[in-house]
Amino acid sequence: MNTKNRSESKNKLQTVNDVICAIKEQSADGNCIFRGESECHEKVSSNLYRELKSIIGFENVGIGNFQDEIIEQAKDYTDTTGNFEILTELQHYGGKTNLIDFTQDYKVALFFACYGTLNKPGRVIILRITDEIEKTLRYPQHPKKRVLAQKSVFVQPPKGYIERNRYHVICIPASLKFLVLQYLLEDHDIEPKTIYNDIHGFIGSYNSQWKSYRGFYNGLTLQDRGDEVTDPKEKLESYEKAIAHYTSTLGLEVDDPAVYMNRGNTYLNLGKVDKAIEDFNTAINMYPYFSDAYYNRGTAYLVLPSEIRATF
Template sequence: MQKKEPIQISSLGEFIGWVKQLDFKKCLFRGVPNAEYRIQASAYRRPKEENRNLEKFLQINKHLIADARLRGHGERDGRELGDLEILAQLQHFGAATCLIDFTHNAQVALYFACQKDSKWEKNQRDSENPPDGKVYAVPNDPLNFKKVTPDLLKEKISYFLPRSQPYGRDRQLYHWEPGYQNNRIIAQQSVFVFGAPEIDENEACIIEEECKKDILIELEQVSGINEAMLFPDFDGFSRLHREDTLYEELGASDYFRRAERAHSETQYEEAILNYDKAIELDPQDSETYLWRALAKRALGQNRDTIDDLDKMVKINSNPHAFEMQGKVLSHMKEDRKAIAAFDKVIELDPDNPSCYIRRAIAKWNLRQYQETINDIDQHLQIEPDDFYAYRLRGKVNEDLGNLDEAKRDFQKALRFLSPNARSIGEIKSNIQRIEKRIVEKN
């Protein structure tokens, strides 16, 4: 494939556009913080440039594997590791090997391309500007790469790294996704590419240095990609808190994420503490009040739940906010308050069918039967094929003693059900019961 001139990227949207126009559907991506960096194995860069060759490249990796075995790092769970497995473990902890990190996820590669170049920072001159980043894309197909199978995994490293260039053809390249995958490999959707000390680029894009910070913010906001997500293991957690990392106070979004995690694990008191901090820092975020209300509801703190729901709709008086308020109040059996909330939804969005049916249920609970039927009728004008609405109206009509109307409603509900629906038996039973009552009445 002919090499194209890299295009300049200044936003996440532009990057996604670049990925979509690639000539190949399946590809692997690699992001580097300095656009001058080529696709090279880190072990190849260890010798001085004038001493780099295929023989030296193989020797470095063989010695690394041998030393690791001598130090007792050649086994895991009582099983002897293959050469590639040892190299993967060493690479995980920062050793220079023949393995080159790629990812299936283009946005993960973009994240790494948006990082600062630590080597440049160490050797920078005042007259130099920080470097642009770069994302490489290479086709992931059998013509480019041979997949490492369990049988190949048993081979020595010399099998994959021949000492000389094969005559008249390119060196065989391999791609390998380890069967034993730690959390970091999974999070980064990593794949190792190897077989040559350097790989030619097919397509690439340049990430403009002045846009790196904004793109990282976009990646976190849009895709949830950040350092904590990509390095979820203990080693990665330690990286987040290393000495040269600037300590930053937690923001409202940080506390909200902490609260979400605690909430999902039913640690409601811990969740509420973090929702409190998020609200303290951003008191105008209506969604946080909703989630704090749900946590308080789970703890049976009904009065505080209602207070938070009131605060939510005071900040954000849109139909969705009132609908959420009404749904939570309905679950709490606060039917009168729920009706008031659904009234607001219908006032703002009269074509919302679900709120008519929800308000109807609340009114039914309060035995406001005729108003219940009126709401169901409104709902059916918008969704005339809703079996649930006919079933509900059938129950209300039965409560009112309108047996003929109830029978017709249940028959209509039956008409709109699929043949295998679970409710068929219940509705048929309702019809039989009503028919029996009609006979008794007459």
């Protein structure tokens, strides 16, 4: 594996096609697996490693002993036989294991790199399968629906993490994430419903969508009320409550440019122009074709004194 393949992409990608081409270039020989991370972490590591390192504070965490103990304890709670099968079941339900999820499909990795956190850069990890990596690969023997949909394969590294010189990183700018997700949906039918295609995925998606819808709807209702009422005190209270609902919606890891734009509008109504512009910028970065956000940002600029406007 040459130095170029072990490096991290330095040139900022400008379009969805740039992202696809970069991934294909680094995996051209086909002997690779992929992992998507919606935020950039220090290491490609298992969740058990990260948990132990946060407690112990150094890299040599003796992860094998902890993993064996977890497996033994888990045997009292499952009919699943076989250590690896127990680990995959734990992984499926969010337990701490020394397995790192990868996929054989770069498009699935790209989904995970972009989904969930739209306002931060993500990354696609491209791991070339060398003889040494092959020894750490684990393939599900009785895959569930979600594993099949995600074309999953697991890496079980002895130290809990993969050495940095083993993989290549494609960085996904936050400004492209929304567009990438649109591309995956429209061209490949890849979306949360097809990736999390079991009852647990349905429950998680349903709960998240309901909470986000409720927060956004409440914010929109209060914002409209603030626009309509004439009493200054009631207007102020309505706008402040609307902002609280929009903010709580974003706190659910629901990154939607429409939420940022509506919160920006409400900040603008309160005269908090700097915060309004910040939200409009976020909405535009997430979805560069959001014409309403551009218009509202322009309106906000006009509110600023000319000497301050010149600094933007």
